[in-house]
Each structure stands twice: as C-alpha cells, then as structure tokens.
Amino acid sequence: MTKRIAILGFLLESNAFAPLTTREDYERRCLIGGEDILDELAKPNPRLPLEANAFCQQMEKLRPDAWVPVPILIGDAEPGGPVEHGFFQWFVSEVERRLKEAGPVDGVYIISHGAMRAERENDPDGLLYGRVRDIVGPDVPILATLDLHTNISREMSDRADVLIAYLTNPHVDQRERAGEAARAMDEMFKGMKPQTAFVKVPIAAPSVVLLSAEGPYADIINAGQAAQEASGGKILNVSVAAGFIYSDSPKCGMTVVVTARDDLEAARALAGDLAERLWADHERYQKALTPLADAVGMAVANGKDAARSAQILADVADNPGGGGTGSTIYLLKGLVEAGADGVVMGIVIDGGVADDAHAAGEGATFTARFNRSPKTAFEEAFEVEAEVLKLTDGSFVGRRGILRGRALTVGPAALLRVGGIRVAVGTFRKQCADPAMLEMFGVDIAEVRTVVVKSRGHFRAGFDEYFPPEQVIEVDCPGLTSPVFSNFEWGDLCRPVFPLDQDTTWKLPPW
Numbered sequence: 383m384t385k386r387i388a389i390l391g392f393l394l395e396s397n398a399f400a401p402l403t404t405r406e407d408y409e410r411r412c413l414i415g416g417e418d419i420l421d422e423l424a425k426p427n428p429r430l431p432l433e434a435n436a437f438c439q440q441m442e443k444l445r446p447d448a449w450v451p452v453p454i455l456i457g458d459a460e461p462g463g464p465v466e467h468g469f470f471q472w473f474v475s476e477v478e479r480r481l482k483e484a485g486p487v488d489g490v491y492i493i494s495h496g497a498m499r500a501e502r503e504n505d506p507d508g509l510l511y512g513r514v515r516d517i518v519g520p521d522v523p524i525l526a527t528l529d530l531h532t533n534i535s536r537e538m539s540d541r542a543d544v545l546i547a548y549l550t551n552p553h554v555d556q557r558e559r560a561g562e563a564a565r566a567m568d569e570m571f572k573g574m575k576p577q578t579a580f581v582k583v584p585i586a587a588p589s590v591v592l593l594s595a596e597g598p599y600a601d602i603i604n605a606g607q608a609a610q611e612a613s614g615g616k617i618l619n620v621s622v623a624a625g626f627i628y629s630d631s632p633k634c635g636m637t638v639v640v641t642a643r644d645d646l647e648a649a650r651a652l653a654g655d656l657a658e659r660l661w662a663d664h665e666r667y668q669k670a671l672t673p674l675a676d677a678v679g680m681a682v683a684n685g686k687d688a689a690r691s692a693q694i695l696a697d698v699a700d701n702p703g704g705g706g707t708g709s710t711i712y713l714l715k716g717l718v719e720a721g722a723d724g725v726v727m728g729i730v731i732d733g734g735v736a737d738d739a740h741a742a743g744e745g746a747t748f749t750a751r752f753n754r755s756p757k758t759a760f761e762e763a764f765e766v767e768a769e770v771l772k773l774t775d776g777s778f779v780g781r782r783g784i785l786r787g788r789a790l791t792v793g794p795a796a797l798l799r800v801g802g803i804r805v806a807v808g809t810f811r812k813q814c815a816d817p818a819m820l821e822m823f824g825v826d827i828a829e830v831r832t833v834v835v836k837s838r839g840h841f842r843a844g845f846d847e848y849f850p851p852e853q854v855i856e857v858d859c860p861g862l863t864s865p866v867f868s869n870f871e872w873g874d875l876c877r878p879v880f881p882l883d884q885d886t887t888w889k890l891p892p893w
Contacts, residue, residue: 385445385571388484388518389419389438390454390477391431391493392510395531397705398499398630399862399870400463401757408469410810411790412458415480419453427779427789431458433493433527433560440564452487454480460811461705467501474510481517489523489567490514492542493560496532497626504631504874508537515541523570525563529553531589531626534637539580543570545639547621549603551594552815552843553784566618569643576618577646579653581638583660584888586627586879587667588865589838590698590856598666599624605659606638609652616648617641622656627882628705628863630875636660654890661888668881671698671858671865678716680855681832685723685802694833694841694849699861700760701838703813707731708836711752711764712859714805717834718766723802724831728820729792731836733809739770739796746770750798750807760860768798768805772823776808778816783843785816797823815840817848838863 394403405413412429414422422428423435434456441449455477465473481487492511500506514524523543528534530548539545544566546559570576592599599622606620623637638657642649672680677695684690695713702708708731717725735750742748750768753761776795780788793809806814806823814820814835817827827833827848835841842854858866867882878886 383448385449385488386452386486387441387449387489387491387567388452388454388481388487389434389491391434391456391458392473392498393431393458393493393495394465394498395461395495395529395626395704396464396497396499397461397628397862398464399628400705402464402466402501403459403462404466405469407459407462408457411460412456415455415476416453419456420451427787429789430456431493432556432788436557436560437491437564440561444564444568452484454484456493461703462811463705464499464501465506470500470503470506474513477510478513478517481514487518487522488571490518491563491567492524492526494526494528494532496528496534496538497629499629499631505535505537505633508535508541511538511541523567525567527559527563528623530624532623533625533629533631533633534580534623534639535633536580539578539639544576544619544641545621546619547623549594549607551592551599551624552840554843562619575644576641577644577649578639578641579646579649581653581657581890583636583638583657584876584879584886585636585660585664585667586625586634586875586882587636588669588867589704590671590865591667591669592624593839598663601663602656602660606656609656613648616643616645617652618643620652620656622660627867627875630873632874632876634876635879650893658890664880669865671856673858674712674716677713677855677857678720678722681717681722681725682720684831685725691853692831692849693853693855694835694845695855695857696838696841697834697836697859698838698856699859699864700836701813701863702731702811702836703815703840704838704863706836706861706863707758707761708811709753710760710859710861711762713834713857715764717803718800721801722832725803725834726820726825726830727803727834728806728814729795729808729812729836730805731808731811733793736794736796736807736809739798739807740773740794742770744770744773750800758862760862766800768800770796771799771804772797774822776810778818778822780816781818782816784840785844792819797825813837813840816844
C-alpha cells in the first residue's frame, strides 16, 4: 500500500541576545513550500536542508513504488535572534493549512533544529509538533531529526514518536540521521511501536567542549552508540543532545532521549544509565580559551617564521552559526595594530564595507569603515585604509563539512588587503565553515600562515585538510556567542545549571 508522507521543516538556532530573526532572513536562505520543494530537490545543489533530500532518497530505496512525498513547507534561516512573532504565527498557520488541505497522510517527517525561540514563545518546536499531532491524530507516525545542539522539551518528546539528533560535531551526519528517520518510519508502518524515555540533565556546556571526536561529549556519544549496538535490536535510537545555552530558555540543558522498539523499560534503563554517566562527568564540560593578545602574538610569529606550523584562529565569540553578528573587529584590529603578516581573515559581515569596495572597484584603495551602524554593544567602529583585491557576488557551493553540496551566498563580497592581512568581507551572515568561502576569492589556503575564521566549531570539518586539531586556536574575544557565560545577563534560563552555577547538584528523578 502506498504511503503518503508529509515533509516539513522549521529550523532556527535562536540566540536570545541577538536581533530578531525575520521573514527576510528565511527568504534569504530557504523558505519553500508545496511543489516548489520537489523542484528544489531535483537540483544538483538545492537550498533545502540536507535532510530533506536524504530522507526522500532513503524512502525511495525502502519503498520504491509505495510512497509519495507530500511537500508542506520548509523554512531555514541562519542562526539568529528569536523568530519575529508575526512571521512565526504565519508559518505555523501555513503549515496547518497546507497539512489539512493535503488530506490524510500516513506519516510526517519534520526537519528541526530544536533550539528555536520565538518572540513570544519559549518552545516553538514543541508547539509546532503539537499542532501537527492535533491534525494528523494519535496513530500517524511523526518523526523528527534534530541538530545536536537542540534544546529538547518534554512537549517535543511527547508529541513526536521518534526524535533523532545528530551524532557529530562538527555536523557531518545529517544525511545519515535523515536516512535513519526514514528506516524508523518504515518500521512503524510494519507494526513497530517506539517507546521513548526522556531525561534532562542540568549541564549547559560551552560549545567549545562539545566536539564529538574527543573529550567528554565524545565519550557519552560513543557510550550511547555502543549500548544501542549491544542491545540486540531492542534500542532503536540513542540521542544525547548537547543543548544551546544562548537560547536562554527553560528547556536548555543536555538531554538524553532513548527510543526502544516496543520496550519502554529498556528505554528507561539505558536513558537513566547514560544520564547518570553524563552527570558524573559534568566537571569536564569547562574549557579555558586563548587570550586575544596571545593569539595575535602567535599570528605575528607565524608571519615572521616560516618554520612554524600554520595556524587557524577561531573567533568563537562572534560565530554567525550561533547567532553572532560576524562583524566584531577585535581580532582584526589587534592584528592590524600588531603588524601581522601572512594572515587571511573571513568572513567579516559588513554590507556597508562590501558595497564601498564594489563601488571603488578592484585595484582601488578606499577607507573601510567597519560597523557604521552597530546593532549590538560588541560592534566597535573601526576605520582603516584597504586595497580591493577581489570582488564577487558571494555565491558558492560548499565542498566540505556541514555545507558540502549546498548552494549558499554571503551576498556582495570583497577581499581586501589591510597591511599584511587579507580580509574577506560579506553582506549576509554565514559562519566561515568551508574553505570554499575563501577560495571563491582566489585564496590558496595551503600558502597562508594564519587563517582567522568567524566560526565556533564547524570550520574544523571544513578546514581539517589544512589544520589538524593541534593547530586550531580558540580565541577569547567579546561577542554574542562567547563561551564565557558570566558575560551574559540570563533571563529565562533553567537554573541552577552547570557550569554557570558551580554548586549545581542532580540525581536521576523517578520515572
């Protein structure tokens, strides 16, 4: 029997301290509905989240002539502030309208980030899941894939049948998790009844300690996967969500979600065990960053001594991938004042500077005036003479890591020379996570002595062909995504939570 599966998505990693996210932000990246979703999927480099194509491809393998995609609406925006109220209301209402008009469906696949906030709603993901459930009824499978940094709520867990979070950070397994969701849905069509156990643990860890290659988070991820493998098929999925503290939400914190095949007690036993292991390791979720002056000194030394290993400096506090503006100039100013050489920096987001560079033309010199219209307290003004080396429209296709195969743009862009520093400037926010974002300006990264990226961690999966972990430096600067939590005034955050509250205690609650 042919199964009709609704496909929809509403994605945003919300930083409560950043400017509101608007409809325009979604339209710039991805706001596509109905049959246009299928048209986009047919393109070699679609703008849609990677999960959309991967889910459909897996369903085609599982049910080549026995399923039909029912495209609803997919919205995806660059991480930013809470969703503007009017647009949020429109989006949810539009999903409801389209889903009702589509008629009965046999399953629903939702692509979420899971750390969204709306202007007047702390749990928009849970609200959306609830609205979908109310329309399709209690017996239709609803499965959702989530970012590793999702803040999972009880409502999300209760209203969906299966939640599947990424396992990798940097995120490179979106396709695999979407494929897993398709297989789980197919099992449900054949009679499998998922049983889910949900445990919240009061750890809101700095993002710089949440890598999945090594460290405490890697250890708990690996423990969960090993337990799933050893379960003899009882366990369908293990997701240990890292959370995203900058959402400043009551549902922040790390979450263990275990889904078993037909066996609630098996899910609870494993979820409880993993949650207790997670808390036993909570003191490891802390890390010191490299002071700005020390990082600048390293870059200066790299330019003077070719025998030193090249390095990549991460401006983790101004990561557009976490809601940062991408426009702070603490590192740029420090490098210029220190006379650093052999440096490439990208991408500084400043549409005014990019426009001025395009007006001046390649080969011209002009005064680059950064942060003429600041939106946050971190955007200091900075003026410096710059030469225009290269102009582009900012369009690129990601070739590695989280952006691989996706058509994206940073808008009108320019490569400038400021002393011994080449600075890539763009118009639209995007973290510099892929070498293609510098290569589109003609930069040969292998010849650069120091690369500076505005990114928290996804650059590691893009630039690892040039910079192994020992050549990666995370710099302590001010910004909207600073891992130094004492820099923020928290409002709705669940408290107490470690490491912000060092005296936090926790025990596994009874089921």
